[in-house]
Each structure stands twice: as structure tokens, then as C-alpha cells.
Amino acid sequence: MANKIVEETEQLLQPILEELNLELVEVLYEKEGKNWFLRIYIDKAGGVDIEECGTVSERLSEKLDEIDPITGAYFLEVSSPGVERPLKKPEDFKAHVGDNIFVKLYQPIDNEKEFNGKLLSFKEDLVEIEYKVKTRKKTLEIPYKLIAKANLSVSFD
Numbered sequence: 552m553a554n555k556i557v558e559e560t561e562q563l564l565q566p567i568l569e570e571l572n573l574e575l576v577e578v579l580y581e582k583e584g585k586n587w588f589l590r591i592y593i594d595k596a597g598g599v600d601i602e603e604c605g606t607v608s609e610r611l612s613e614k615l616d617e618i619d620p621i622t623g624a625y626f627l628e629v630s631s632p633g634v635e636r637p638l639k640k641p642e643d644f645k646a647h648v649g650d651n652i653f654v655k656l657y658q659p660i661d662n663e664k665e666f667n668g669k670l671l672s673f674k675e676d677l678v679e680i681e682y683k684v685k686t687r688k689k690t691l692e693i694p695y696k697l698i699a700k701a702n703l704s705v706s707f708d
Contacts (some may be wrong), residue, residue, distance in 0.1 A: 553580045557623055559683040560589060568593065576632045577639060580625075587625040589615075592632040604629045628704060638701040644673035652680065653704040656697045666691065667704055 557578045558705075568575055576592040593607055595598055608629040615621065638644055638652065648670050656664045668682030676695040681688055 555679065556557060556580045556589070559618070559620045560591070560615075563590065564607075564611060564619070567610045567614075567617060571603065571606065572577070573603065573607065576636055580621075587621075588627050589621070589627050591627070591629040592636070593629065594632055594636060594680055599631045601700065604631070604703050630675065634705060641673060641676070641695065644670065644695075644701075646670055651704040653702055654678070654693060654698055655700040657694065657699045658697060660691065660693060660697070666693070671683065 553636075557580050560580070561575065564578070573593045573595050576594050577590075578592075579588070579590040581588055581590070591607065591611065593604065608627060611629070612627055614708050615627070633683055635653075638647060650670055652668065652670045654666045656666075659662070666680055666682050668680040671679040671681055671690065673679070673695075678693045678695055678698065679690065679703075680693065682689050683689070
């Protein structure tokens, strides 16, 4: 059910975001306590402002009211992903080469499942990062398919 709502919402969002030159980062439909939330995270180079979030919210709300894919009450939230935005697609990794990232893996590499470092490259489904072990810098290539979760990181010192 939640996956279907996410997919339908993404389809409704694409033309709106294309028109406004915005990028869809993530759509989440999740329950917190008794309430359901449809959370939309959008971005662009330089970040998004509150007016852009408001415009997307208004236009999406109109589309959702027309099609009505969600039975029951929910809260619609449209916002920026923030400084630690998730990296979901290969394009996200390519766009953030040179930035600091945090990566969590499905299975360990060198007995570790979490790495915080600088994204050096993304080529042929390999994520290359530079990270520190104590005071030494190391480089690691991680197969993209092993990444369970990744996001930008504020620092890696």
C-alpha cells in the first residue's frame, strides 16, 4: 500500500518538478503515532527555499485531491532534504563527487559496515571514498549494490 502511494506521488510530482527545475530526492509515506505523513524532499543546486516548497506543496495537493490515491487523513510535508541529504541514485553520487558522505553497507568490507569519508568518484557502479583510520587516510572502492544507505555528511575528520 505505502509503496503504491509513493509511486503514484512520484508520478504526480515529476511534471511539477520539471516545470520548476527542481529535483525529487525522496518520497516517504510513513506513520508516526496515530498520524500518517506524506513527506516530499526536493532540491536544486544551491538549495530550495520556502517559497519553492510551498509552490510544490500547493500544486501536488491539487493533484492528490483530484486523483485521491490516499484513503484516510494524512499530513503533506514538502521540504529540503537538508545538509545531510540522502544519496539514492547513481546520479546523486556522481553529482556529489568531492563531498563528504556517510555510507552504511549490507555486508562488511574489511570487517566494517559503516564508512564516513570523501567521495572521490563513482564509476562503473563503484563508489570510491577516502576515509581515515586513526590518523591514516585510506581509499576504498565499494560496489554500489552493497550500499544499504548513504547520505551527505557534514564532516569526516
